[in-house]
Amino acid sequence: MPGQVQSIARAAAILRLLAGGSGRLGLLEIARALDLPKGTAHGIVRTLHDVGFVEQDKTSGKYQLGAALLHLGTSYLDVNELRSRSINWADPLAARSGEAVRIGTLLDSKVLVVHHVFRPDDTLQTLDVGALLPPHATALGKVLLAYNARGGLGDLVPYTRRTLASPRVLTRALAAIREAGWGSDIEEMTVGVAGIAAPIRGYGGLVVGAIGISGPVERVCDAHGQPRITLVTHVREAARAVSRDLGGRGQ
Amino acid sequence: MPGQVQSIARAAAILRLLAGGSGRLGLLEIARALDLPKGTAHGIVRTLHDVGFVEQDKTSGKYQLGAALLHLGTSYLDVNELRSRSINWADPLAARSGEAVRIGTLLDSKVLVVHHVFRPDDTLQTLDVGALLPPHATALGKVLLAYNARGGLGDLVPYTRRTLASPRVLTRALAAIREAGWGSDIEEMTVGVAGIAAPIRGYGGLVVGAIGISGPVERVCDAHGQPRITLVTHVREAARAVSRDLGGRGQ
DNA sequence: AACCCTGGTCGGCATTGTCGAACACTGTTG
DNA sequence: CAACAGTGTTCGACAATGCCGACCAGGGTT
Missing domain, CATH: 3.30.450.40 (GAF domain)
Known part of the structure; x- marks a missing residue:
């Protein structure tokens, strides 16, 4: 079985981290937890934000899971x-x-x-x-x-x-x-x-x-x-x- | 605002497609819908499968949303x-x-x-x-x-x-x-x-x-x-x- | 048995995303 | 009040990465 797509695996790890952790997480916390450079983590989080899988609290800058995931989750229940x-x-x-x-x-x-x-x-x-x-x-x-x-x-x-x-x-x-x-x-x-x-x-x-x-x-x-x-x-x-x-x- | 991470955006599109479409989809249906080559689509779907965001029906080979999404969705509700x-x-x-x-x-x-x-x-x-x-x-x-x-x-x-x-x-x-x-x-x-x-x-x-x-x-x-x-x-x-x-x- | 369809694999090329340093900003601290 | 230690964000160069198209393998149907 060939390898995984690196960036997607990392994105999934970030989502799991946000789901497991206590609510909001800062970019650096994410980067440190997954042992990624700041810039790399930011790129992934930015796209996750763009597709609605992640939201950002404007004042604190911290990240949390996004609304799009809710619909995906319930869609899973349907099938x-x-x-x-x-x-x-x-x-x-x-x-x-x-x-x-x-x-x-x-x-x-x-x-x-x-x-x-x-x-x-x-x-x-x-x-x-x-x-x-x-x-x-x-x-x-x-x-x-x-x-x-x-x-x-x-x-x-x-x-x-x-x-x-x-x-x-x-x-x-x-x-x-x-x-x-x-x-x-x-x-x-x-x-x-x-x-x-x-x-x-x-x-x-x-x-x-x-x-x-x-x-x-x-x-x-x-x-x-x-x-x-x-x-x-x-x-x-x-x-x-x-x-x-x-x-x-x-x- | 710099660009998005291509593969992650594509992965998200696949998930949305699976959520919107009527249940299971074949690999080729996914590839055609997003206008991607077979191989590319397969690589993305494979990693989505590995992280539990997508499941595969062993008999028909078709793909559907995975169980991991359900937990992510409800985690979103919590925060x-x-x-x-x-x-x-x-x-x-x-x-x-x-x-x-x-x-x-x-x-x-x-x-x-x-x-x-x-x-x-x-x-x-x-x-x-x-x-x-x-x-x-x-x-x-x-x-x-x-x-x-x-x-x-x-x-x-x-x-x-x-x-x-x-x-x-x-x-x-x-x-x-x-x-x-x-x-x-x-x-x-x-x-x-x-x-x-x-x-x-x-x-x-x-x-x-x-x-x-x-x-x-x-x-x-x-x-x-x-x-x-x-x-x-x-x-x-x-x-x-x-x-x-x-x-x-x-x- | 030849044909279509499917999903899955492989390897070369170059596009793509990674990476580290620099930036802008905030709040705290000496 | 300035220096600092945090933050999130941007940028550009390098090359590792993931993309692509051709190829392989199995299952039905004709």
């Missing part, structure tokens, strides 16, 4: 097959389980949320479509990692006392998920919150995403602290349904 | 000041008016929706954050055009019988909006739907966005087919409130 096939099954799952449903896929060792239906009750919730979740601390993420060909595990930062922060423990958990066909996380990212997820298979049986629910531990888990079997069944059935729609073998 | 300042005022406006609220800004002669709160009732609605609306056929758009320094009017395609499709009629309508300080659209984009919008001013009094409501004509308009004065007042007050938050003079 994403995993999402479009999932939508019909996510709503029933939310209704039956009474919990929030999320569908995610792996984006360089993180979980990208491509669809999200709120918990049926009327509590205030924020839409996290487009958010990146830690793979090792969420049911969605662990399921995706379990079936991931490339073995990257991500950062393994501990969020709570129950987070699986050691590679050995995590790989064993992933093996268990492969064995069972589904996974869960119990207060591993947020205290008081648990989740259940199952893999979605696309054409050829390859795992292309995961669907899962999450909610308060006391509702998601039974008296023994284990995920309720009825909820697990609902999630796995939804995953199979989506897989079937995608043309995969559905488990 | 967008117009959106963050508006959120607190959009909910009350929706509650008081009983209609859906949208906040938009101008993105090369189209209206980019940066925030959207659903109509308070429980009817099925689709989130159109990130969508591009026609400027000449929506209240949001006409308000934005009215205060736009660069005079581009967009495409002026007629959607309904009442769409303002002629430049002369439209420019006169824009002048009226500047005079009144608010604007409306009555069945100009969709039959049975009307909207009211007012400009949001940022630092220095410059119009940086617009906020508006939209809903069924019979609720938004009175017996004479004119926008209800109470609703207009609510919208204008919300616009002023957001402007004040942004540090502008608020009208």
